[in-house]
Amino acid sequence: MEWLERMNRAVDYIEANLAGEIQLSDVARMACSSSYQFQRTFSFITGVSLAEYIRRRRLTLAAFELQQGVTEKVIDIALKYGYESPISFARAFQAMHGITPAMARQNGIEMKAYPRLSFSITIKGAEAMNYRIETKESFEVFGIEGIFYTEGNSEELQTPAKLWEQSHANGEVKRLESCAGELPVFVSRDLYSVHAVCSYRKTGPDTFPYMLCAFKNNYSNTEGYTSVTIPARTWVIFPSDPHPWDKFNETIEKLYQRFYTEWLPTAGYEQVDGMEFEMYGTKDGLNYIELWFAVRKL
Template sequence: MDWLERINRAMDYIEQNLSDEIDGREAARLACCPEYHFPRMFSALTGISLSEYIRRRRLSQAAFELQNVPDVRIIDLALKYGYDSPDSFTRAFKSLHGVTPTTARSKGVELKAFPRLFFQMTIKGESEMDYRIEVLDADIEIVGVKQEVVTQEAFHTIPKLWEEATASGLVPRIIEMSWENPQCKMEGILGVCGKQAAITDEKFDYLIGCRYTAEYPGDMEKTVIPKSTWVVFPNITEAWKRLYTEWMPTSGYELADLPCIENYLAPDRVPNNELWVPVIAK
């Protein structure tokens, strides 16, 4: 099953469950993508967030029902499409369509239809994408502090964890540790996402640390990364935008069962951050 088929299968699942609860883990599983990264991939592909796409699709379907099912009740539509009350549904409906659900029943009223998305391959003149393949030919030890993150809130939570780690003095401590025995690969300050790239649990541990082989402080813990192959991209933010849309579909690689790692280098380095993604050949 190729990449396009997988992501369209996830879109089929979302479409079939617009009037039910949509499980982000199931959508990510169908796309063969880590739950943590699926919303980022979707946003990179479409330009809108996954939650906003679902919201618009539901409100589009609600508009169709209002015009085509004369006796449908607004409270029933509100509950059907995930709103707690007719008032919250009405506000959301008016925000998208510009009119209230009651007004939308009338013929001749202009509404907005947000169509179901399908993905297909196109050829376009994108700029080149820099990457390198790194092979870790021995186990590496990473030491740091873990904090639990709710998977669905990860994109908001993790930047705050870094801010708190800097303010508390954790980041300066880790920088000092990284200088004791510098490593030639993955030598920066590291953010380790869970235990595997395919995050399917509701929560996962995010470790802020560095490679370290000496005795470590008691308030820290160690994780070991075994021998493995990685694709490394400069510029973490840009890499996440293009990894799934441009590199993975044609690379001949799949995600390995190891965590993705964000590698933050010295400020004077160019680039000063990298995304390490564990891969295996297909």
């Protein structure tokens, strides 16, 4: 269970550094992963972001120290757990515990505690998970690229979802579709011309690339677009059941969650650099999704 060992090693690093500076790139390195890939995996498995987990753990330990009188001054505890002032610490503390740091010293006061996480295999329901593994030679895609911060940045292009929204609104998705040409033979005929690919190249420790893309062939018009070569890879592919549009978000989230929580921990594979495709189409008159994850054997 090497994958689980890596995840637990990353949590060990977090726990050992809660009273100091935690570099997300160092956390990811403990899991042999990129920063974006680790944060995304962590979020899908736990249902909470990595930053929020760290915040909750620090405020849990801060509450213990206030109750036990380990440190007399609130400002010392605030600085210890990464807050620049008693005011910012008190605001965060009250948001989580519902009381001020001063009240935490009172006998019998009720507070919240978030225990450390550990990753393990759990027995779940017997719901079948459809997937297939395919090895594909190198191919090219082209399209509309955005570079995003792993933790978000209001001054930058916000999210991949926002890129889709903008590109639909300004007609760029339709234009890309018209420039695409035919689908390659290794792609299901149920799929559309425009899809998305993520983490296909390195852009920095705290950023990742995401592209609305089409497959490149002799009939494609790539002028004005970013082109990328996808190297030969083994892919694990998860198809969805056909679903109405109002079930799209629920369907794609479930596919991601089952990959990270059920398939990846037990299959003897690891994801390669977080590279993945979101493939969209239609089947039986309903929406259809395939998620492609680049993987290799452990």
